[in-house]
Amino acid sequence: MAKRLMFEKPLGMRDTLPFFYNQKKQARELLTEEISNFGYMFMDTPILEYYETVGEASATLDQQLFKLLDQQGHSLVLRPDMTAPIARVAASQLKRAEFPLRLAYDGPVFRAQQTEGGKPAQFEQVGTELIGDHSSYGDAEVIALLIRSLQRAGLQDFQITIGHVGYVRCFFKEILGDDDPALTEELMSYLYRKNHVGYQEAVKALPLHDEAKRALMGLLKLRGEDEVFDQSKSLARNQECLQAINELKQLYKILKQYQVEQYVSFDLNLISHMDYYTGILFEGYAPNLGSLLCNGGRYDQLLPSFQLNASATGFAIHLERLVEALAKQSNGDERIGILVDDDTFADGLKQAQDLRQEGKSVLLQHVDQVPDLQQFKAELVEAIYLTTGGGHDA
Amino acid sequence: MAKRLMFEKPLGMRDTLPFFYNQKKQARELLTEEISNFGYMFMDTPILEYYETVGEASATLDQQLFKLLDQQGHSLVLRPDMTAPIARVAASQLKRAEFPLRLAYDGPVFRAQQTEGGKPAQFEQVGTELIGDHSSYGDAEVIALLIRSLQRAGLQDFQITIGHVGYVRCFFKEILGDDDPALTEELMSYLYRKNHVGYQEAVKALPLHDEAKRALMGLLKLRGEDEVFDQSKSLARNQECLQAINELKQLYKILKQYQVEQYVSFDLNLISHMDYYTGILFEGYAPNLGSLLCNGGRYDQLLPSFQLNASATGFAIHLERLVEALAKQSNGDERIGILVDDDTFADGLKQAQDLRQEGKSVLLQHVDQVPDLQQFKAELVEAIYLTTGGGHDA
Numbered sequence: 001m002a003k004r005l006m007f008e009k010p011l012g013m014r015d016t017l018p019f020f021y022n023q024k025k026q027a028r029e030l031l032t033e034e035i036s037n038f039g040y041m042f043m044d045t046p047i048l049e050y051y052e053t054v055g056e057a058s059a060t061l062d063q064q065l066f067k068l069l070d071q072q073g074h075s076l077v078l079r080p081d082m083t084a085p086i087a088r089v090a091a092s093q094l095k096r097a098e099f100p101l102r103l104a105y106d107g108p109v110f111r112a113q114q115t116e117g118g119k120p121a122q123f124e125q126v127g128t129e130l131i132g133d134h135s136s137y138g139d140a141e142v143i144a145l146l147i148r149s150l151q152r153a154g155l156q157d158f159q160i161t162i163g164h165v166g167y168v169r170c171f172f173k174e175i176l177g178d179d180d181p182a183l184t185e186e187l188m189s190y191l192y193r194k195n196h197v198g199y200q201e202a203v204k205a206l207p208l209h210d211e212a213k214r215a216l217m218g219l220l221k222l223r224g225e226d227e228v229f230d231q232s233k234s235l236a237r238n239q240e241c242l243q244a245i246n247e248l249k250q251l252y253k254i255l256k257q258y259q260v261e262q263y264v265s266f267d268l269n270l271i272s273h274m275d276y277y278t279g280i281l282f283e284g285y286a287p288n289l290g291s292l293l294c295n296g297g298r299y300d301q302l303l304p305s306f307q308l309n310a311s312a313t314g315f316a317i318h319l320e321r322l323v324e325a326l327a328k329q330s331n332g333d334e335r336i337g338i339l340v341d342d343d344t345f346a347d348g349l350k351q352a353q354d355l356r357q358e359g360k361s362v363l364l365q366h367v368d369q370v371p372d373l374q375q376f377k378a379e380l381v382e383a384i385y386l387t388t389g390g391g392h393d394a
Numbered sequence: 395m396a397k398r399l400m401f402e403k404p405l406g407m408r409d410t411l412p413f414f415y416n417q418k419k420q421a422r423e424l425l426t427e428e429i430s431n432f433g434y435m436f437m438d439t440p441i442l443e444y445y446e447t448v449g450e451a452s453a454t455l456d457q458q459l460f461k462l463l464d465q466q467g468h469s470l471v472l473r474p475d476m477t478a479p480i481a482r483v484a485a486s487q488l489k490r491a492e493f494p495l496r497l498a499y500d501g502p503v504f505r506a507q508q509t510e511g512g513k514p515a516q517f518e519q520v521g522t523e524l525i526g527d528h529s530s531y532g533d534a535e536v537i538a539l540l541i542r543s544l545q546r547a548g549l550q551d552f553q554i555t556i557g558h559v560g561y562v563r564c565f566f567k568e569i570l571g572d573d574d575p576a577l578t579e580e581l582m583s584y585l586y587r588k589n590h591v592g593y594q595e596a597v598k599a600l601p602l603h604d605e606a607k608r609a610l611m612g613l614l615k616l617r618g619e620d621e622v623f624d625q626s627k628s629l630a631r632n633q634e635c636l637q638a639i640n641e642l643k644q645l646y647k648i649l650k651q652y653q654v655e656q657y658v659s660f661d662l663n664l665i666s667h668m669d670y671y672t673g674i675l676f677e678g679y680a681p682n683l684g685s686l687l688c689n690g691g692r693y694d695q696l697l698p699s700f701q702l703n704a705s706a707t708g709f710a711i712h713l714e715r716l717v718e719a720l721a722k723q724s725n726g727d728e729r730i731g732i733l734v735d736d737d738t739f740a741d742g743l744k745q746a747q748d749l750r751q752e753g754k755s756v757l758l759q760h761v762d763q764v765p766d767l768q769q770f771k772a773e774l775v776e777a778i779y780l781t782t783g784g785g786h787d788a
Contacts, residue, residue, distance in 0.1 A: 006447055006700065007486040010470050013440035015483050018497075021437050037750040039729045039757025043415050046407035046516055047441060047472070047502060048460075053400055066442075068462030071506060076404050078441070089409050092401040098770045100763055103412075108441060112465060122440055133763040137739065141758065257740055306400065335433045345531065346651055356431040363433025364535065369494055369527040376492045 012113040012121025023323045024124070027153045031126045031317060032106060034152040038145050040104040040128050045085035047108070051075035057305055058084040059276040064111045066121075078110035083314060084302065086129050091306035099132035099310065106319075120320065127296070127316035131303065134311035136247060139280045139298060140254035146284065146294060146315045147260040154326055158286040158293065160263055161223075162251070163270025165277050165297075167244035171219060171236045171268075175212050187216070192271040196220055222268035226252055232268055244279075251280060272297060280313070286325040293321050335361045337380040339370070344386035351384065406507040406515025417717045418518070421547045425520045425711065426500060428546040432539050434498040434522050439479035441502070445469035451699055452478040453670040458505045460515075472504035477708060478696065480523050485700035493526030493704065500713075514714065521690070521710035525697065528705035530641060533674045533692060534648035540678065540688060540709045541654040548720055552680040552687065554657055555617075556645070557664025559671050559691075561638035562613075565630045565662075569609050581610070586665040590614055616662035620646055626662060638673075645674060666691060674707070680719040687715050729755045731774040733764070738780035745778065 009015070016024065032042065048068075049055065052075065055065055060080035068076050079085055082105040090101055106126045113121045128145060130138050143160060150158055168191070172184045183206075190199035203216045215235045222228045222235070229245050229252075248266065255261050272281045272295050281297025296315030303310040336355060340348035345366070352364045363380075367387050370376045377383040403409070410418065426436065443449065446469065449459055454474035462470050473479055476499045484495055500520045507515045522539060524532050537554060544552055562585070566578045577600075584593035597610045609629045616622045616629070623639050642660065649655050666675045666689050675691025690709030697704040730749060734742035739760070746758045757774075761781050764770045771777040 007482060008444060008447065009440055010442045010444060010464055010468065011466065013442055015440070015479075015487065016438035017483070017487060018435035018437050021435075025436070036755050037753070039731070039755050041412035041415075041729075042419070043412050044410035046403055046409070047504075048404045048407055048516070050402060050404060053402065066462070068460070070404055072405065074404065085409075088401060089411070093409065093411060098773050099765060100759065102757055110441075122442070133760070135760050135763055137734075137758075137760040138763065254739070257743055335435075337433070340531075345648070349651055359431070361430050361433050363496055364531075365494065366527070366529050366531040369529055369532065371493060379492050 010121070012111075012119060014120055014122070020323070023326070024319060027323050027326060028106060028124075028126060028319060030153040031149045031319075031322075032104070034149040035104045035126070035128055035145065038102070038141070038148075040102040040145075042104045042106065043086070043089065044105060044107055045079065045082065045089060047079055047110075048076050049079050049085060049088075051077050054079060054084045054088060057087065057302060059273050059299075060111065066110045066112045080111060081109050081316070082107065082125060082127060083129060083299070083316070087131075087302050087306050087308075087312070090129070090131050090310070091303060091308035095308065100138070101131040102128070103131065104128045124319040125316045126319055127314060129312055129314035131312040132310040133313075134298075134300070136250040136254060138311075138313055139247075139251050140258065142296060142313050142315055143251070143264070143282060144255060144258035144260050146282075146296065146317070147258075147263045149317065150284070150294070150322070153322060155286060155322065158263065158284055158325070159265060160282050160284045161265050161267045161270055162248065162280060162282045163267050163272075164244045164248055164280050165271060166279050167232075167241055167248075167268055168219075168271060170238055170240035170244065174236045174238045174241065175215050176208075188271055191269050192273070219269050222266075224265060226266065228266050228268060247280060276302075282315075284317075288327075289321060289325045291318075291321060293318060293325060334381050335363055335379075336382045336384065337377070338362065338364050338384045339367045339373075339387060340364065341367050341387045343388055348384075348386045351386070404515070406505075406513060408514055408516070414717070417720070418713060421717050421720060422500060422518075422520060422713060424547040425543045425713075425716075426498070428543040429498045429520070429522055429539065432496070432535070432542075434496040434539075436498045436500065437480070437483065438499060438501055439473065439476065439483060441473055441504075442470050443473055443479060443482075445471045448473060448478045448482060451481065451696060453667050453693075454505065460504045460506045474505060475503050475710070476501065476519060476521060477523060477693070477710070481525075481696050481700050481702075481706070484523070484525050484704070485697060485702035489702065494532070495525040496522070497525065498522045518713040519710045520713055521708055523706055523708035525706045526704040527707075528692075528694070530644040530648060532705075532707055533641075533645050534652065536690060536707050536709055537645070537658070537676060538649060538652035538654050540676075540690065540711070541652075541657045543711065544678070544688070544716070547716060549680060549716065552657065552678055552719070553659060554676050554678045554688075555659050555661045555664055556642065556674060556676045557661050557666075558638045558642055558674050559665060560673050561626075561635055561642075561662055562665060564632055564634035564638065565613060568630045568632045568635065569606050582665055585663050586667070613663050616660075618659060620660065622660050622662060641674060670696075676709075678711075682721075683715060683719045685712075685715060687712060687719060728775050729757055729773075730776045730778065731771070732756060732758050732778045733761045733767070733781060734758065735761050735781045737782055742778075742780045745780070 055077035058080045066078035070076050086103055108122050109125050110122050130142055218235045222232055229249055277297040278300040279298035284294040286293050294317040298313040300311040338348045338352050348364055352362045355362045449471035452474045460472035464470050480497055502516050503519050504516050524536055612629045616626055623643055671691040672694040673692035678688040680687050688711040692707040694705040732742045732746050742758055746756045749756045
């Protein structure tokens with residue numbers, strides 16, 4: 001084996017050692033319990049998909065896709081998200097199931113890395129898709145379930161910021177008109193990258209009258225509690241904007257019925273993706289976590305691209321980041337060790353079996369195979385010596 | 395999107411729909427509980443590894459590896475098994491942990507398919523590695539844990555066949571000598587493919603005296619309970635063969651202490667892999683399952699190839715095949731549905747929350763979004779209508 005690479009992993013790939021594994025497992029179990037409680041059915045899809053199907057339909061940028069050729073010469077991708085594969089299944093094998101469909105998933109997704117920037121190239125998403133329900137109740141259920149899931153996992157402090165991409169599009173249409181779509185895309189791109197300074201400078205440089213500039217600047221202020229609904233009316237008054245605000249109001253009313261409104265705020269310049277979401281969308285953050293914890297929204301164009309005329313909404317939680325946010329204390333290594341020799345093996349086996357019956361994690365170890373007893377013992381909560389001449393040591 | 399491929403998946407890739415997903419989940423949880431009870435610590439490694447490290451070290455044939463190039467031009471593989479990646483971690487990040495190491499894993503592995511032959515290109519393995527214990531107690535623990543895990547998962551009828559690759563090699567050495575290694579490889583290759591007819595014909599055609607041919611034919615009969623240990627002595631009597639038989643005897647004695655001997659038989663011509671295992675090895679089968687359920691054994695050359703001087707033994711269970719063997723009845727869709735309209739949503743939400751508190755799987759659905767109420771109801775164990783004019787319907 002080439003020594004150069006012997007212990008190396010590909011860019012952005014990580015091992016999950018037992019301590020972190022157990023933390024992930026615990027968070028995953030709690031999330032999936034809550035999601036199942038809401039009547040969502042878990043499913044899985046393959047790690048490899050055709051580029052032409054799931055690769056192109058996904059929300060992930062092309063340069064972030066892991067691509068490979070199979071032995072038949074087809075372009076494949078490592079799945080970059082679960083939404084597009086689930087849309088594929090919903091539009092084929094589940095086409096005759098009863099709609100609305102409530103589906104959920106948990107598994108690894110992949111993003112190719114250009115350079116080592118500390119970002120993972122593989123990470124685990126736990127998420128849901130509600131397919132075929134285009135009501136505000138659907139939007140609200142998905143957000144309420146996201147909040148309840150994070151609570152169930154033990155996260156106390158987090159915030160879900162909700163926006164509406166339809167509002168942003170119609171806002172720009174009213175202020176800028178239809179003549180210069182590239183300008184709208186440029187301004188939306190600043191918002192997408194959350195570069196508000198860049199947005200403000202671009203707006204200042206535009207050849208527009210003051211009132212229009214004031215409105216464009218005012219968009220950045222439409223963030224906060226439900227007072228933003230009224231504030232928005234002073235900036236744009238077209239029917240589509242009012243319709244979007246009404247959807248958000250209706251959503252907020254239902255979220256109050258779910259009693260989750262304290263986790264929610266609004267941001268009318270939120271753009272989570274340049275052209276994937278079609279209505280209400282949201283992002284979740286936890287304090288002290290530098291990156292996005294979870295996101296989601298309504299995407300009504302994806303299913304039609306698989307020839308299924310259905311709307312959809314869903315969320316995805318970045319599991320490793322949730323574990324980081326939970327910053328839990330150790331619950332990993334609580335193993336009892338029983339050390340035996342040839343004469344005491346039978347006795348040790350019996351003790352181990354009894355303790356395992358009680359649900360304890362018990363390792364049985366022949367003492368001849370342990371190079372350093374003291375260090376071995378240090379990794380156990382309790383060590384039981386059953387060796388000739390040895391006593392009982394707790 | 396190209397219509398030709400729209401709903402297609404790459405060769406050998408499969409979707410896991412909710413019913414099968416739940417069966418897998420249940421089996422996985424029971425296996426991992428038992429494995430944890432034996433003091434094994436679960437960990438995970440990335441799906442992508444360097445070909446030069448894990449790809450070359452793995453037991454998988456080169457043409458079965460999924461290979462791809464990363465953006466830096468390195469050859470990568472989708473991990474074909476978990477043993478080589480765990481060896482990499484044991485020899486690097488866990489090098490200073492206390493040995494013997496008890497590690498476990500659960501995750502997808504990959505085998506490229508030349509043609510569509512009904513075999514999965516991705517499947518899930520649950521398994522263990524005991525690293526740094528070269529005693530018979532180590533061998534026995536791994537086999538006993540495999541048996542207990544299968545029992546815990548609910549499998550009643552299965553058989554673990556145990557062999558010893560050291561025995562086979564020394565047997566051929568005694569009968570055939572060292573002069574023609576290609577002949578030994580040819581005969582072992584028949585055994586590896588379980589082609590006993592081919593083996594017999596090859597033996598018949600050999601220019602050997604009758605006694606040697608009788609011994610070579612006799613090897614095929616060394617299958618059954620522990621009586622094969624004595625039978626073996628009439629065929630080969632060199633020290634290494636006797637040593638291998640003694641290891642099997644010692645193993646059997648300990649397996650009886652674990653009280654798992656009824657699941658075990660011996661096969662002294664068992665070869666699970668041409669050159670991976672180095673001592674005791676085993677394969678597990680269940681009736682009515684046409685293919686291998688699980689396998690494992692001792693591999694004492696792998697860790698040294700990662701510069702760690704340690705022996706190792708472990709097993710891997712093919713999870714999808716276990717689920718197939720369990721052939722369990724449905725436990726999937728036990729969801730209660732509450733159907734509401736605008737007026738009854740608040741009431742429905744309260745009922746849903748109460749039922750979810752009891753751990754039930756409850757979906758709450760606005761009735762306007764359901765195209766066919768009768769069919770919708772058919773997929774529920776109970777439907778509660780809270781719509782204007784509607785009654786309570788169980």
